[in-house]
Amino acid sequence: MAKAQAIRRRIKSVKNIHQITKTMQMVAASKLHRCQEAALRSRMYSYTAREALSRLRKIVPGDLHPLFAKREVANELLIVFTSDRGLAGALNGNIFRKLITHIEENPTIKVKTIIIGQKGGQFVSKIKDRIEPVGLYTNWPSEPTTVDLRPIVSTAINLFTENQIDRVSVLFTDYVSTIRQTATLHTILPIDPETIAPSKIQMEINEDTTFEPSPEEVLKFILPRLIEMQIYQANLEAIASEQAMRMMAMKNASDNASDIMDDLSLTYNTVRQAAITQELSEITSGADATA
Numbered sequence: 001m002a003k004a005q006a007i008r009r010r011i012k013s014v015k016n017i018h019q020i021t022k023t024m025q026m027v028a029a030s031k032l033h034r035c036q037e038a039a040l041r042s043r044m045y046s047y048t049a050r051e052a053l054s055r056l057r058k059i060v061p062g063d064l065h066p067l068f069a070k071r072e073v074a075n076e077l078l079i080v081f082t083s084d085r086g087l088a089g090a091l092n093g094n095i096f097r098k099l100i101t102h103i104e105e106n107p108t109i110k111v112k113t114i115i116i117g118q119k120g121g122q123f124v125s126k127i128k129d130r131i132e133p134v135g136l137y138t139n140w141p142s143e144p145t146t147v148d149l150r151p152i153v154s155t156a157i158n159l160f161t162e163n164q165i166d167r168v169s170v171l172f173t174d175y176v177s178t179i180r181q182t183a184t185l186h187t188i189l190p191i192d193p194e195t196i197a198p199s200k201i202q203m204e205i206n207e208d209t210t211f212e213p214s215p216e217e218v219l220k221f222i223l224p225r226l227i228e229m230q231i232y233q234a235n236l237e238a239i240a241s242e243q244a245m246r247m248m249a250m251k252n253a254s255d256n257a258s259d260i261m262d263d264l265s266l267t268y269n270t271v272r273q274a275a276i277t278q279e280l281s282e283i284t285s286g287a288d289a290t291a
Contacts, residue, residue: 003271011265014264017253018254024246025254028244032247035239038240039175053223053227065223066160067160067161067219067223074110077160078114078131078171079168079170081095081116081170081171081172082115082117084140087249088246089246095172098184100127102171102185103130110132112159115137116152117140118139134159144232156189167189169187170188170231173241173245181241181245186230186234
């Protein structure tokens with residue numbers, strides 16, 4: 001009976017875990033719905049912003065604004081989006097592998113990072129001999145605004161215009177669908193038509209474009225906003241991917257817990273039946289002995 005009691009305690013423990021993972025799955029599903037809507041709602045605007053950047057780069061001389069300056073890359077800034085909490089499947093692992101691969105493929109480039117998310121900060125602290133942290137943002141809101149991102153955007157633009165870095169890239173998890181999310185590295189500075197906007201979404205170029213009041217004033221106002229939009233969209237994609245992967249991870253955990261409970265219930269019934277059979281045998285043997 002001692003073995004049966006141990007199995008019963010284990011069934012109760014697994015049942016409690018199942019209840020927790022099921023609840024976390026439902027919470028993640030609820031958050032995913034909102035995050036998915038936010039990412040999809042702004043995606044077309046982000047594409048249009050990329051088209052505008054591509055068009056501006058093609059019709060405006062490269063020396064008219066410092067964000068167009070293309071230099072040999074010796075220093076790079078990576079804006080990395082990770083999560084503050086775990087239990088999100090391979091979300092952070094995919095980002096970390098992408099980061100390490102990028103560093104190894106560019107051994108001559110000195111990499112600086114702005115990390116969003118506590119998990120990213122913990123990972124970077126282990127490889128700080130290979131990269132230089134510039135900023136760390138934890139307890140990141142699940143529904144960020146451009147105001148939240150503005151310090152990050154300002155830091156990236158200032159470092160680039162001051163020639164302290166030669167390239168700015170954003171590393172995030174792109175939300176493709178509920179069951180598919182891809183770690184993506186996207187270059188945003190310098191503004192390059194080939195990296196900012198793929199050929200399939202580039203606008204038709206009109207060489208007779210007129211700027212009011214002047215090209216310099218227009219670029220000074222609009223370029224930081226368009227760059228900000230690229231980072232903002234990457235953040236939305238990363239948040240939607242996090243909730244999708246957490247929901248799937250908790251669903252798998254709940255399914256595994258159900259399978260374990262079924263197996264333990266079968267084992268418990270087998271042990272209990274064996275104990276009953278043994279007791280009946282002992283009673284029968286005792287009766288025969290006294291007959």
